[in-house]
Amino acid sequence: MNKPIKKIVVLGGGTAGWMSAALIKKTLGNAVHVELVESEQIGAVGVGEATIPPIQLVNSVLGINEAEFLRDTKATIKLAIKFEGWKDQDSSYFHTFGAPGKSLAFCHFHHFWIRAKKLGLKTHLWEYDLNYLCAKEGKFAQIKSAEPLFEIPYAYHFDASLYALFLRKKSETMGVIRTEGKVVDAQLNVETGYVEQLQLENGKCVQGDFFIDCSGFKALLIQEKLSSGFDDWTHLLPCDRAFAVPSERCEKTLPYTRSIAHSSGWQWRIPLQHRNGNGLVYSSSYLDDDKARELLLSRLDSKPLDEPRLIKFTTGRRRKQWSRNVLAVGLSSGFLEPLESTSIHLIQSAIVRFIKTFPHAGVSQTAIKEYNRQSEVEYLQVRDFIVLHYYQNRRTDSSFWRDMRNLDIPDSLRHKMELFKNTGALFREQNDLFAESSWLQVMLGQGITPKDHHPIANQPSDEALFEMLENIRKIKSTPIAELPSHDDFLSNYCGATSD
CATH class of the missing domain: 3.50.50.60 (FAD/NAD(P)-binding domain)
Incomplete structure (x- = not known):
C-alpha cells in the first residue's frame, strides 16, 4: 500500500507552515507538489521573534536578499x-x-x-x-x-507574522499552492492508518501522499488522529x-x-x-x-x-514527531519556552532533517526511526x-x-x-x-x-x-x-x- 511521495500537504501557515513549504519546494523542486492549507480565522501564536545564527542558512538556501528581508520583516540584528x-x-x-x-x-x-x-x-x-x-x-x-x-x-529579531508573509510570497513564487479553509477532520486509510485527505469546513477535500502538521498546540493530525503521545517535562520546566x-x-x-x-x-x-x-x-x-x-x-x-x-502551554515533546505519513513541525511537535530563542530553529531543523531523509519512494520505517531518534536527542x-x-x-x-x-x-x-x-x-x-x-x-x-x-x-x-x-x-x-x-x-x- 506504500507509494511514492508526489504530493505534500502542509496543514497550517505561520512561520512553521510557510518555512516548511518554502524549504521543501526550493530543495525538491518539481519532484513534489506542495499545497498549504490555512485559515484566516485561526490566528498564529506568533511570539517567536528572536532567532539564532542558523536562520541564515534557511534564508541563504531560499535565495533571500538580507537587506530586503530586514526591511520587509522590520528586523534588527541580534548578537546576544x-x-x-x-x-x-x-x-x-x-x-x-x-x-x-x-x-x-x-x-x-x-x-x-x-x-x-x-x-x-x-x-x-x-x-x-x-x-x-x-x-x-x-x-x-x-x-x-x-x-x-x-x-x-x-541572528535576527523580526516580526514573526511579517516573516511568515515574506516566506509565503517566496513559496507561492516557487509554485506552492495555498488553499484557504478551516480543517474540520482528516480521513485515514482503513488498512494502513495513513492520512489520506483533509476535510475542510466548506466541504472541500485536500488529498496528499504526505502531511506536515503545523496546526500548533492543537496537533490535529499527529495527536488527535495518530495519537503519537507526549512527554511532559513540567517537572523540570514548570512555567506553563x-x-x-x-x-x-x-x-x-x-x-x-x-x-x-x-x-x-x-x-x-x-x-x-x-x-x-x-x-x-x-x-x-x-x-x-x-x-x-x-x-x-x-x-x-x-x-x-x-x-x-x-x-x-505544556513544556515537552511529541514522542513521535514523525508518525506514519505525518510529520509534526512547530508547536505541534512540542514546546520549549523561548528562553534561548530556539522555537524557530526547531522548526528549521525539523524540516531540514525531513528533507535529508525524504521518503521519495514511500515512507520507510527505518527513516522514521532515525528521524525520531535525532529529534529526541535535539529536544x-x-x-x-x-x-x-x-x-x-x-x-x-x-x-x-x-x-x-x-x-x-x-x-x-x-x-x-x-x-x-x-x-x-x-x-x-x-x-x-x-x-x-x-x-x-x-x-x-x-x-x-x-x-x-x-x-x-x-x-x-x-x-x-x-x-x-x-x-x-x-x-x-x-x-x-x-x-x-x-x-x-x-x-x-x-x-x-x-x-
Whole structure:
C-alpha cells in the first residue's frame, strides 16, 4: 500500500507552515507538489521573534536578499541575550553568539583565562568577546577581514507574522499552492492508518501522499488522529503560561534580546524596527494570571500598543514527531519556552532533517526511526540547556526559585556541570545545537567556577600569559570605535525606519 511521495500537504501557515513549504519546494523542486492549507480565522501564536545564527542558512538556501528581508520583516540584528537577575537578583551576564579569545587546537581559551584569574586577573571573560563588546556599545557591522578574531556571528529579531508573509510570497513564487479553509477532520486509510485527505469546513477535500502538521498546540493530525503521545517535562520546566504584548519602540535599538528574571519566571524584551516585543513567562502554580498581566504591564519600557494576550502551554515533546505519513513541525511537535530563542530553529531543523531523509519512494520505517531518534536527542539537549539557567540560581526572593534549585535534574546535565566545575572541561556532544562557548557563558554567568584548568594553559610564564590575554583583548577591542551604531547600520543597509 506504500507509494511514492508526489504530493505534500502542509496543514497550517505561520512561520512553521510557510518555512516548511518554502524549504521543501526550493530543495525538491518539481519532484513534489506542495499545497498549504490555512485559515484566516485561526490566528498564529506568533511570539517567536528572536532567532539564532542558523536562520541564515534557511534564508541563504531560499535565495533571500538580507537587506530586503530586514526591511520587509522590520528586523534588527541580534548578537546576544542579556540575562538579568538569573543568578541572583542583582546580577547580569551575556550569552553571545561569539566565542571569547582565541583557542588552541587542544585547549579552549577559557582555561588560560581561568589560570590568570587565579593569579589575580581582574578582567571578565566577556571582554575578550567581540559580540559582547559590540552589544555593550550598541554597534554592528560585518567586519571584512580574514582574521577569525574579527568574526561577529549574528541572528535576527523580526516580526514573526511579517516573516511568515515574506516566506509565503517566496513559496507561492516557487509554485506552492495555498488553499484557504478551516480543517474540520482528516480521513485515514482503513488498512494502513495513513492520512489520506483533509476535510475542510466548506466541504472541500485536500488529498496528499504526505502531511506536515503545523496546526500548533492543537496537533490535529499527529495527536488527535495518530495519537503519537507526549512527554511532559513540567517537572523540570514548570512555567506553563505567557502574556505577550507589543509596545512602542525605544529611541535606541539594542542589538540583543533581554531576558529579565522575575519572582515566578522571566520577561523577554525584543527590539524591532517598529516596536518592541514583550512577554512574561511564568508558572501558574506560583503566580495567577491577573497578577502576571499586571506585572508585565508595570515592567514595560515603553507604552503598550495592544492588550496583553495569554498563551497557555505544556513544556515537552511529541514522542513521535514523525508518525506514519505525518510529520509534526512547530508547536505541534512540542514546546520549549523561548528562553534561548530556539522555537524557530526547531522548526528549521525539523524540516531540514525531513528533507535529508525524504521518503521519495514511500515512507520507510527505518527513516522514521532515525528521524525520531535525532529529534529526541535535539529536544533533550535544548531542554538541558534551558534547565541549567533555572537550576543554577542563587535567588532567595521566592519559593519558585528555591524550588528550581531543588530540581532532580537529568544525569546528562549533572555530568556536564560537574565536569566543568571540577576540570573546566566542556565537550560538545554530537549535533548539540549549543557550542562549548554557549555552555561556558551560561555556566560562568550562573556562578559555576571551575576548580581547575587544562595543563596546556600552564605552558606560558605568568608574564607571558598576562601579555597574551591583554593583546587579545586589545585586538578584539580595536574595531569597535569604527563600527556604526546598530540603528545607523540598519538605516544605511536596508533603509530601516521607525514608521
